[in-house]
Amino acid sequence: KNEVEQSPQNLTAQEGEFITINCSYSVGISALHWLQQHPGGGIVSLFMLSSGKKKHGRLIATINIQEKHSSLHITASHPRDSAVYICAVGSGATNKLIFGTGTLLAVQP
Amino acid sequence: DGGITQSPKYLFRKEGQNVTLSCEQNLNHDAMYWYRQDPGQGLRLIYYSQIVNDFQKGDIAEGYSVSREKKESFPLTVTSAQKNPTAFYLCASSPDRVSSYGYTFGSGTRLTVV
Numbered sequence: 271k272n273e274v275e276q277s278p279q280n281l282t283a284q285e286g287e288f289i290t291i292n293c294s295y296s297v298g299i300s301a302l303h304w305l306q307q308h309p310g311g312g313i314v315s316l317f318m319l320s321s322g323k324k325k326h327g328r329l330i331a332t333i334n335i336q337e338k339h340s341s342l343h344i345t346a347s348h349p350r351d352s353a354v355y356i357c358a359v360g361s362g363a364t365n366k367l368i369f370g371t372g373t374l375l376a377v378q379p
Numbered sequence: 380d381g382g383i384t385q386s387p388k389y390l391f392r393k394e395g396q397n398v399t400l401s402c403e404q405n406l407n408h409d410a411m412y413w414y415r416q417d418p419g420q421g422l423r424l425i426y427y428s429q430i431v432n433d434f435q436k437g438d439i440a441e442g443y444s445v446s447r448e449k450k451e452s453f454p455l456t457v458t459s460a461q462k463n464p465t466a467f468y469l470c471a472s473s474p475d476r477v478s479s480y481g482y483t484f485g486s487g488t489r490l491t492v493v
Binding site for chain 2: 305314358
């Protein structure tokens, strides 16, 4: 079993829909990251959080430390949101990340 | 603008040849990392360096080598000993040696062995 599990693996949505991507982890963490990877391959960091909730534009990330679970929400989804979304955790007092396998999101117009 | 530059974006290599992937950062970050991405799998750590002239093996270091002679540069050599080198390679850096805050990723190099 992977230390970081994401669901769903694939997600297709219609433009305007509210989207949720989930991440569960089994290790103690110092921080959790949500990343976005576009078809060209480059990765952009969306959020880093260790507690509570963060919001940036139409994106919201939450984390529940007790349940070892995080969610990434996209409100009013748009085709340009189509990408792979990756959850990663920093475990222990190191700066190495453990990655989930990603969620492929396709938003159709 | 500060960031990480990886080159080349696409690379083709014949079997049996060594090839070096470049990673340069102008963020003044102490730590740098190399990850490998295969279809359907999460990114896996190849090597990392927390300070100049020092580096450590990650989870899948066999068949790879690195150097860290300068703070801003962390090249990765894929040697002929790497049995399945075709993959997407990502370089990353972070300002701090002891936490995962401030991670920055490059745009990646896609290596294909022909």
